[in-house]
Amino acid sequence: MMDSYKIEYRCSLPHGLHARPATQLEVVCQRFRARIEWCNQRNGRCADAKSVLALLGTDTLYGDLCELRLSGDDAGKAARELLHFLRYELQEAVTEANSFGPVQIPRSLQATQSPLVYGVAVSPGIGRGELVVMSAKEPVLPLAVLAESLTQRQQRLQSALEQLQEQFQEQLQQANAPVSQVLQAHLSLVADREFQQVLHHFLPDVTSAAEAIRQTQSHFQAQFRTSESHYLQERELDLRDVCQQLLTLLYPGQAGEIIPALRAASVVLADDLTPSQFLKLDKTHLQALLLSKGGQTSHTIILARAAGIPVLTGLTDQRLLPMAGQPIIADAELGCCLLQPDAVAERYYALALQVKQQYRQQLQQQNHSAGYSADRQRLEIAANITSVADAVAAFQAGAEGIGLFRTEMLFIGQDTPPNEETQYQIYRAVLQAADGKPVIIRTFDMGGDKPASYLTLPPELNPFLGLRGIRLYPHCESLFRSQLRALLRAACHGPLKVMLPMVSQPEELHWVRQRIDEEIAELRAAQQPYAVFALGMMLEIPAAALQLEAFCPQADFFSIGSNDLTQYLLAVDRNNPRVAHYYHYAHPALWLLLQQIVTQAHQHGRWIGLCGELGGDPRFLPLLLGLGLDEISLSARQISGHKSALLQLHAGRCRQLLRQVCDADSREQVLTLLAAAEVSEPRPMLRPENIILRQDWRNKAEVLKGMADHLWLTGCTTQPLQLEEALWSREEAYSTGLGHGIAIPHAVSDVIEHSALSICRLAQPVDWDALDGRPVDLVIMLTLSNRQGREQHLRIFSRLARRIMYEEFRQQLRQAPDEQALCEVLRQELKI
Ligand code: PEP
Ligand code: MG
DSSP states (O other), X not given: OOEEEEEEEEOOOTTOSOHHHHHHHHHHHHTOSSEEEEEETTTOOEEETTOHHHHHTXXXXXXXXXXXXXXXXXXXXXXXXXXXXXXXXXXXXXXXXXXXXXXXXXXXXXXXXSOEEEOEEEEOOEEEEEEEEOOOOOOOOOGGGGGOOHHHHHHHHHXXXXXXXXXHHHHXXXXXXXXXXXXXXXXXXHHOHHHHHHHHHHGGGSSSHHHHHHHHHHHHHHHHHTOSOHHHHTTHHHHHHHHHHHHHHHSTTTSOOOOOOOOSSEEEEESOOOHHHHHHSOTTTEXXXXXXXXXXXXXXXXXXXXXXXXXXXXXXXXXXXXXXXXXXXXXXXXXXXXXXXXXXXXXXXXXXXXXXXXXXXXXXXXXXXXXXXXXXXXXXXXXXXXXXXXXXXXXXXXXXXXXXXXXXXXXXXXXXXXXXXXXXXXXXXXXXXXXXXXXXXEOOOOBTTBOOGGGOOOOOSSGGGSSOGGGGGGGGHHHHHHHHHHHHHHGGGSOEEEEESSOOSHHHHHHHHHHHHHHHHHXXXXXXXXXXXXXXXEEOSHHHHHTHHHHTTTOSEEEEOHXXXXXXXXXXXXXXXXXXXXXXXXXXHHHHHHHHHHHHHHHTTOEEEEOSGGGGOGGGHHHHHHHTOSEEEEOGGGHHHHHHHHHXXXXXXXXXXXXXXXXXXXXXXXXXXXXXXXXXXXXXXXXXXXXXXXXXXXXXXXXXXHHHHHHHHTTSBSOHHHHHHXXXXXXXXXXXXXXXXXXXXXXXXXXXXXXXXXXXXXEXXXXXXXXXXXXXXXXEXXXXXXXXXXXXXXXXHHHHHHHTTSHHHHHHHHHOSSHHHHHHHHHXXXXX
């Protein structure tokens, strides 16, 4: 039967439909026989969705409305899977374009005599090493190549195409996440129908396969260049990469690619670099990359960011080339390079690298620390996964556990389901990756928007209200039993919890418990090792949520499925773009229900988490904390951001906000409440972590920079460079060296998040241009946020200025044995 469907999709990808998402889309489309066309309504360009290059040609940008037209016998199935894919999987983290704006050289670096060269910082960091220049060489092909017959050309080209695909497949097996994204994109390019068609189209009219490759490259380059998206323009590099690799395979040793062998810490200068060239550079020595061309979003830059290699682009300065072999510092924080660094520059960067190192250590600690709010309310931050690879990536990203393993992803999109053994191996591998951390595996949740062809179920008018989740199990009982057996066996390898989707009645839990008991009996009889797991259920049907108590005798734990709970509570199809504006987490009724659920679960001594998309939406984190949930589960890339945001929140204030939200009448009111809420933990001005004892900074500029950086490390500012400048503008009006060896630098500024009084005792006094001409050994710095006002500033400043007139106070400051004691002296004297 010939079916046809249409899906509307508004592009929510920040950089438009570029090569990576287009590749993912193409992979999904390839699973179906249906013809699938992607039409961009803005410019009228339509394309075969099974070709990445054709998709790129539609120039789909952020916000464009597109229509997917599907026709063919499996078009219905394709439409359902594509809807799910577009809604949940085709998402992308916004990669920051780290162009840091106009270069402002900090005062402590201004005395350097080293020549400075400016560029655009696109991958942050600082690298120091010897300058290595990588020359671009156009391949020169030997004459013999020019005499190939058409058949020879066709055969050689075809085998090179196949070989390259195999090569990518092999590399993919060992690649980490960012590299595999790039490899996948390149694999799709080589395998692309349109790419191969154009190659073969040129072949009869040229004298060599190389020529056909060149012409194909130019053909697509011209297409990319006319795109309005700079993102697509930058895909040209991927095309060049793939073509270069084809040439290298066709003409080994003759296609002219020179990768320098790095022998010591090096900063590599090149015109631009393809992703494969970047991958071939020795990362043990590569400290930074300087490119004369190159945008901000090319795959090379993405790989460099993932590998932590600083990159500057736009470096066309003629002074660079003759510096080959000389030391250079590439500063992709400030956006400049220092050639042949002198002692001032070396000292500045030695200190800067120390700060970076401290920052990295802090991040690492945070990554492996448990989720807590500022006032120590616990909230476990777990990850949603669909595969073993996801689990590994999630734990690397700091997940405290797995809150949802959507196992149906192992079952859909193929002709047969995975057997018990395959499943057992996967669940075991996830538990092993978790290494003792908790793992919640959800039994397969098919039906609704996740169909599986082999289940041969009759079509439903309203699949989301039909046979889905747990309701399906009696209709495919042996399949469900095979999953139960695999789970019971896997439970021997770690703390496993299993949960059931779409439960609406206690009898359903009872039915499953009976099947588990029977499978345990079978395993025991067969003498197969197994372990019993905790059995829980998802709360995603309002009826079950409202009647939670009735499930408690059989459910060991609960997890809220906010996607479905919102859909059923608000009566909005979660995948229907026409009613998407009705689907909103700010609806007060949702929070009323969530509050009731969490309270009830805890009253019955049950653990409760939340694993739908709401868990990853940073706008609602204060409310989730206010609910008192035990856990939230989100995608791996959101974990570190959520952990640090959580650390700033005050749970008490969040609970208060939640109460207001539950009393609100409309979602607009909720959004206004959220925008105005003060939910961060108030910080005292004086904290031991802002006290620095025996620091060996050598001059005033180093002290101001060091103290501004320290405030950055303690989270009081996010912009240390601007803070440093604010401090300097005060110093320029008058010296804050008030005499007696004491300086009181100060600033009131927007770049200060939390007001602070920081103190530094210097190992050696430094010149401060003080009123009495004495060098300074004690610095008391006052940095106030604009919100907290000037009045407080004046009050503290004048009290301080009066108190330092007294010898006894000065002695107390200089002799206090530790940070805590020093804080106490100031607290008492200044009454803060
Ligand atoms: C949910 O409904 O919130 C949930 C996590 O399940 P899924 O999105 O897989 O239906
Ligand atoms: Mg659900």
